[in-house]
Amino acid sequence: MTGPEPIRLTQYAHGGGCACKIPPGELEAVLGGLPTDVTEPAAQLLVGVATGDDAAVVRAEGGPGIVVTTDFFTPVVDDARDWGRIAAANALSDVYAMGGTPVVAVNLLGWPRDVLPFELAAEVLRGGGEVAAAAGCHLGGGHSIDDPEPKYGMAVTGLVDPDRLLRNDAARPGQPLSLTKPLGIGVLNTRHKRTGERFPQAVEAMTALNRDAAAAALRAGAVCATDVTGFGLLGHLFKMMRASGTSAELDIAAVPYLDGARDAVRAGFVSGGTRRNLDWVRPHLDAGAAPDEDQLLLADAQTSGGLLVVGEVPGAPVIGHVLPAADAVIALR
Ligand SMILES: Nc1ncnc2c1ncn2[C@@H]1O[C@H](COP(=O)(O)OP(=O)(O)OP(=O)(O)O)[C@@H](O)[C@H]1O
Numbered sequence: 001m002t003g004p005e006p007i008r009l010t011q012y013a014h015g016g017g018c019a020c021k022i023p024p025g026e027l028e029a030v031l032g033g034l035p036t037d038v039t040e041p042a043a044q045l046l047v048g049v050a051t052g053d054d055a056a057v058v059r060a061e062g063g064p065g066i067v068v069t070t071d072f073f074t075p076v077v078d079d080a081r082d083w084g085r086i087a088a089a090n091a092l093s094d095v096y097a098m099g100g101t102p103v104v105a106v107n108l109l110g111w112p113r114d115v116l117p118f119e120l121a122a123e124v125l126r127g128g129g130e131v132a133a134a135a136g137c138h139l140g141g142g143h144s145i146d147d148p149e150p151k152y153g154m155a156v157t158g159l160v161d162p163d164r165l166l167r168n169d170a171a172r173p174g175q176p177l178s179l180t181k182p183l184g185i186g187v188l189n190t191r192h193k194r195t196g197e198r199f200p201q202a203v204e205a206m207t208a209l210n211r212d213a214a215a216a217a218l219r220a221g222a223v224c225a226t227d228v229t230g231f232g233l234l235g236h237l238f239k240m241m242r243a244s245g246t247s248a249e250l251d252i253a254a255v256p257y258l259d260g261a262r263d264a265v266r267a268g269f270v271s272g273g274t275r276r277n278l279d280w281v282r283p284h285l286d287a288g289a290a291p292d293e294d295q296l297l298l299a300d301a302q303t304s305g306g307l308l309v310v311g312e313v314p315g316a317p318v319i320g321h322v323l324p325a326a327d328a329v330i331a332l333r
């Protein structure tokens with residue numbers, strides 16, 4: 001006797017994880033019209049929408065910096081608890097990417113109650129709660145709606161020393177670039193969604209908090225970092241260099257990959273989001289002799305990826321350097 005087929009959550013998502021993000025060019029076009037003038041602001045805005053950074057940072061007179069961010073997405077893996085853990089680690093990551101400490105999170109849940117058992121949503125929330133607790137971050141509530149597609153994430157508030165921010169516009173020529181998690185999460189997730197094969201190395205990478213990486217970056221004196229998520233290493237590096245008025249050279253042989261990532265690209269498990277990332281950066285890219293396969297891997301849409309830090313971080317490979325502004329914002333060597 002065989003039981004009912006297990007529910008595969010990824011089959012209820014049109015695109016999984018950070019690969020379901022709006023393409024960077026389209027997003028920027030829409031955000032261009034946002035009003036930014038505030039009447040008699042109660043707090044000073046230290047980081048806002050203009051630089052497209054990982055989170056907003058505000059500060060009331062004499063108080064600490066307050067970091068505010070939100071992130072939610074459709075299922076990136078079939079297992080409900082793992083999806084919850086991944087979504088929470090990803091939402092918390094934007095606080096770490098600003099140099100902050102997450103202090104309180106609220107859940108965002110969309111659930112197709114007619115299609116999927118609501119008990120499964122409890123598993124998702126349990127996974128998310130576990131990761132928030134491990135990060136020392138309170139879970140303070142949330143909001144839940146009936147939704148044709150399952151979605152989960154968090155809005156997270158953190159604290160930061162306003163003089164020790166990790167901004168995305170503070171890179172200076174001559175500094176090294178470090179990457180704290182291997183790439184390849186996107187292609188392995190795409191393979192998982194299409195075939196059901198499991199990749200524990202990808203789940204481990206996605207559920208790992210960026211807390212220690214951020215602490216190490218701050219200890220090393222870094223002032224510039226971002227997390228590598230849906231726009232891929234190339235997309236996030238491009239945004240960082242553009243915001244800083246610099247360019248970068250990447251040593252493609254030094255970029256770390258998860259086991260199985262290269263096989264997955266060769267077998268064609270490349271999401272539309274990854275191709276759009278590469279298309280977005282291509283006009284600013286000197287790809288040198290880098291094979292197409294490497295370019296796709298470098299643009300691979302990550303979910304809950306690592307930190308890209310300007311500076312050396314103990315234990316993380318140096319993958320390139322910052323250079324003065326140039327026509328090619330990113331050169332592959
Ligand atoms: N609907 C929106 N309204 C206002 N700002 C937005 C909206 N969507 C995105 N942004 C802003 O656009 C920028 C880029 O968004 P993106 O989601 O890539 O950043 P992020 O929060 O670092 O993402 P990730 O969690 O993938 O690291 C951010 O500064 C974000 O705050």
Ligand SMILES: [Mg+2]
Binds near residue numbers: 054094226
């Ligand atoms: Mg981010």
